[in-house]
Amino acid sequence: MNLKILFFTLFIYWFGFTFSQGGFVLPKNGQTQEAKSVYFLWNPNSYSGSYKLQIAADSNFNERIATITTINNYYTYEFSNFGIYYCRIKGDNETSWSLSRKIELLDLNNDVNLASWFDANQNITTTDTSVSLWKDRKLITRIAGQDNFSAQPILRDSIKELNNKKVISLTEIVLIRWF
DSSP states (O other), X not given: OOHHHHHHHHHHHHHHHHHHOOOEEESOTTEEESOSEEEEEEOOOTTOSOEEEEEESSTTSSSEEEEEEESSSEEEEEOSSOEEEEEEEEEXXXXXXXXXXXXXXXXXXXXXXXXXXXXXXXXXXXXXXXXXXXXXXXXXXXXXXXXXXXXXXXXXXXXXXXXXXXXXXXXXXXXXXXX
């Protein structure tokens, strides 16, 4: 075989493999959410006519929950249970799967390991950006507060990396009083 043809063939194979791999855009790896509906989005592959989305309960994909075939580079899946799941995708022309993503679906009302769940988008009392009181989402009667104005947490604007959610940031270690 001619060396030029061999090199050209290997280059085309490498190029096609390298640039055809569609990677996940959403969900982010390690994403945690309370809804059972998850929107999957990945980079399109111009060489694929369809995609397979695989969802499993284990990172080795031995306990597969679903394998979905779609012509789009997005899909919304409705999970039947809360828990930790793994997902991966590949185009119909690809031999290997994408890197997997881990997602966790939380049941805020029934998770015995979740002591408190505070949400910066609701049940808070602020003066400008200083947060004096905030309520737990899980146990509405649980309220946290800080009377010392200079030690009060600050309400930050939405942060892209946190699904565009607002954040309460503690600037220093402070004593929080529980009601």
